[in-house]
């Protein structure tokens with residue numbers, strides 16, 4: 001039997017990338033492998049979400065007498081515990097935690113990286129079996145090695161992201177990973193429990209014909225935003241309009257489609273969310289980094305997302321993200 005060497009695992013791929021840099025220590029690859037492990041554990045639970053409910057809902061006990069955990073709480077605890085055990089993480093910030101979590105053991109104090117994540121984005125979709133995801137990004141800390149990391153390590157501009165990614169728990173489970181060398185997708189091969197390279201050098205089409213927004217909120221939008229939506233729905237064959245409308249309500253799923261097929265995803269400011277709804281640090285920054293590394297664009301309408309200096313951990317920001325030409329056109333029509 002011949003070994004199937006058409007498969008390249010996430011580990012092999014990141015190690016191969018590491019070898020291209022003379023001074024690279026491989027720490028980032030190790031961290032990515034650890035995040036991959038956490039996501040495989042989350043995937044296992046997500047896949048049996050319906051069964052878990054049969055065995056006992058949140059607050060109930062299962063047949064072993066263990067308390068059942070809500071999936072987003074479970075995902076958060078898995079991410080934290082795996083990264084705490086990681087050789088290369090000094091601390092984390094999670095959408096589920098009010099404050100940063102600093103790892104103070106001797107090894108972590110000397111770790112170079114901090115990680116930010118949304119452990120289970122789109123979790124309201126769990127009940128209807130729609131795709132959900134984990135989003136993450138990795139920064140090099142700016143605080144002194146040997147000391148505990150601090151809030152300034154986490155309030156860096158998205159421009160400083162070293163690597164980012166998401167895992168989509170969908171019809172298959174896939175990890176999309178962006179580094180300065182580009183964006184690559186790895187599908188979980190369940191039989192060997194490994195993420196394997198399946199989407200090499202992913203590029204976001206510069207143009208598209210899909211717009212993605214919670215259109216039910218139109219009554220809460222300002223006139224310019226409403227006019228842009230009218231533009232998306234207008235009949236004009238020359239510019240491929242009307243665009244198709246797609247909205248899953250799970251940013252990972254909506255942006256995974258946008259990355260592959262092109263289009264624009266928006267969560268703008270509205271009457272109920274004057275600063276937008278989505279979080280700069282856990283959702284908008286990592287997703288903008290991925291989309292930008294793939295040739296697309298992410299903006300708040302007035303500023304490139306990656307150039308914004310965060311002022312607080314759970315800051316919200318309006319976002320327009322996806323195919324470069326579509327995003328630029330939307331911004332020109334709404335904000336200029």
Ligand code: AHG
Pocket residue numbers: 120121122123124125214249250251252277
């Ligand atoms: P949650 O994780 O609480 O389900 O939020 C999901 C986020 C994001 O993934 C999605 O794009 C957006 O919220 C959907 O918000 P609306 O329901 O307001 O459209």
